[in-house]
Structure formats: C-alpha cells, structure tokens
Amino acid sequence: MPVILAPMAGITDVAYRTLCREQAAAAAPDGHPGLFVCEMITSRGLVEGDATTKSMLCFDEGESVRSVQLYGTDPAHLGKAAEILCGEYGVNHVDLNFGCPVPKVTRRGGGAALPWKRSLLGATLRSVVAAAAPYGVPVTVKTRKGIDEDHLTFLEAGRIAADCGVAAIALHGRTAIQGYSGQADWDSIAELVAGTSIPVLGNGDIWEASDARRMVARTGVAGVVVGRGCLGRPWLFRDLAGEFAGNPSVELPRLGEVAAMMRRHAELLARYQGEERGCKEFRKHVSWYLKGFRAGGELRHALALIGTLAELDSLLGKLDPDEPFPVGELGHPRGRQGAPRRSVVLPQGWLDARDDVVHMAPEETHEAGGG
Ligand SMILES: Cc1cc2nc3c(=O)[nH]c(=O)nc-3n(C[C@H](O)[C@H](O)[C@H](O)COP(=O)(O)O)c2cc1C
Secondary structure, three states, X not given: OOEEEOOOOOOOOHHXXXXXXXXXXXXXXXXXXXXXXXXXXXXXXXXXXXXXXXXXXXXXXXXXOOEEEEEOOOHHHHHHHHHXXXXXXXXXXXXXXXXXXXXXXXXXXXXXXXXXOHHHHHXXXXXXXXXXXXXXXXXXXXXXXXXXXXXXXXXXXXXXXXXXXXXXXXXXXXXXXXXXXXXXXXXXXXXXXXXXXXXXXXXXXXXXXXXXXXXXHHHOOOEEEEOHHHOOOOOHHHHHHHHHOXXXXXXXXXXXXXXXXXXXXXXXXXXXXXXXXXHHHHHHHHHHHHOOOOOOHHHHHHHXXXXXXXXXXXXXXXXXXXXXXXXXXXXXXXXXXXXXXXXXOOOOOOOOOOOOXXXXXXXXXXXXXXX
C-alpha cells in the first residue's frame, strides 16, 4: 500500500523527507519505502530561474524517486516548469496543487479555486502531462472536495484527470472554506474511488497507522497521504510501513528516542542548509516533538532558540530519556486546525460559469503553500 508524505510548505524539505524515509525503510527494509513529496514550488519561480525556488529543489542521494509538487495558474507556464523539472532536475514524479485554500492563491483562481473552471483544469493537465510524457514521468493531482459544499469539484476533477492521462488523484476530504477545521470527509474519498478510473490517494486526518488502515478499508483508496500526523513524529512512517507490511509496531518511543530523532533532524538540516540556518529552521519543530511530554517550559523555550548543534545536544541531555510517550496525544490532531473561513476569496464572477475560457495572470514567484 503506497504511503505518501504530503507536500507541506516549510516542512517537507530534503532533511525532513530523508528522516521520514529512513524511518519507513527501518520497518520495511525490502519493500518500497513510500513517496516523499518536496515542498510546493511555483512554476513561475522555476521558469524564471528564481534562486530560492532552485534551492528548494535539493534531493538526498538516497532519494531514488524525486517527487515535486508544482503550483501555478497558467497551463503553458506549468508545462514549461514540468519540462524543466524532468529534464534538468531528474524529477521522477510531478504533483499539481489544486487544493490550496489560502486567499492570496484562490483570489487569482489558483489552488482549490481552479478545478471549478473545467476547461482550464483540462488545459492545465494536458499541458503538464504532455511535458512530462517524453521523460516517462507520471503526473498526479492533489485537490480538495471543492470550494464549499455548494461548489464541489472533486468528482469532475477525477473524471477530467483520467481523461487527460493523469496517473493518480489525491483527495483531501475538506472543502477550501473549511480550511483545516472539522473532520475530513472520508465518504467523499470513497465516492471519488467509485467515480474515477484512476487510482485515488486518500488524505485527511490520518493521525496513527491504524487510521490509515481504517481509511483504506472504508474507502478503497490505492494509497494514503499523510501530512500533519507526522509533525514531530517522523516515526509514523515506520509505523505505517510496519502496519501495511503486516507487522504493526507496538513500541512507543520514550523521550530519549524522541531526542535522538530531534538530533538526527537538526543534523540533516545542518547538512543541507549549514549549521546556523539549519538550527534556526529546526526551532519550529521543537514544540511538535515535545507535545505532551513533561519537559519544562524553560527547557522548551531554550530549545526553540538553539543556534548550534552543540547547544542542542546540551539541552537534549537535560531531558529524561525514560519518560514514556504521552499516550494521551495518540489519535489527536496536531498542527494547523483552526476555524472555517467566512468565505473563499475568488476572482470576480468566478462562480458564474464553468466552461468559459479564462486567461490567468501568472502566480507570484513565492506563494504560501497549503492544500
Ligand atoms: C504546514 C502545512 C503546509 C502545507 N503545504 C501544502 C502544500 O504546499 N501543498 C499541498 O498540496 N498541501 C499542503 N498542505 C496540506 C497537506 O498536504 C494535507 O493535504 C493536509 O494537511 C491534510 O492532511 P493531514 O490531515 O494528513 O494533515 C499543507 C499542510 C500544512 C499543515
């Protein structure tokens, strides 16, 4: 059963993907470790040769499948970007973001707003699939249920994707207006499985390996996509690989093992970004790793300010390695949740027609990710 690390802006960089891949490989040494998708990059940034965009396209030598999520609004630009990814960066899988609910993105008709325009969606998919085809690179799409309950898009997106030669479609079982609030609707995922001829990947609210198994049983998906559940818990990929290999994990990590994982994460960040930037980048992960543990406020605060690996080592040494995993955290949401949005910001008249020809302004070079 394919297990996929969801693209998460600011999270799924080369260090984090490597960490999750190492964990998966530990539980399934002979099996395929899964798919670990890079942070979203913009087609504009790639086509214009933007330095930050290029720096995000960094892969570990053990990363045998280079998987990248592209975001864009213009079919031709996206096609060109896909060609650059395949031809110049040796990328083996291109995913397209049609799920971002961020106002800056939907205001331009991008992300979760785009599938509403059926002709535009078709043109976009055909352009990217044609660009990737000479390289034998599969293209997938990741989307939401729709804009809101009155403007659902996922079933048609599934049909259009199949007609355009897309290899698989991932569905996050929420609408854009829901943001990350409420519960993901797994029934919509099952509906998509029944409604399209291509493989469906289920996404939303997998907090434990057992949730992934439940999603597969309930929806019939061909694979699962896991995002927030692995924040501060890269070993979820070990658990998921074990669960699907028929070897469910029973061991919960004690604080000492979590500290070792934190050290490995920071070390990988330092390897790819340099020690100073890597340590700074690591800070945002600290509270996720320590969620539910007793570690005192002062220590947490100090860990969230580390500047060197030596400092990190000295602070991690103060944690009680035998403290058991806080079982109360199991099965609970982590990361972004929040309240539903009041509205989804869309271009003027966007909802009036679905098959009109729309000329899209290109996206910004750097966009806030989400999906
Ligand atoms: C911090 C963060 C960044 C995200 N960035 C992206 C992104 O760039 N592209 C995308 O398609 N989804 C993005 N997402 C959405 C996730 O990929 C996933 O669809 C969503 O979190 C639901 O899955 P989950 O319940 O397993 O977290 C992001 C989510 C979070 C929490």
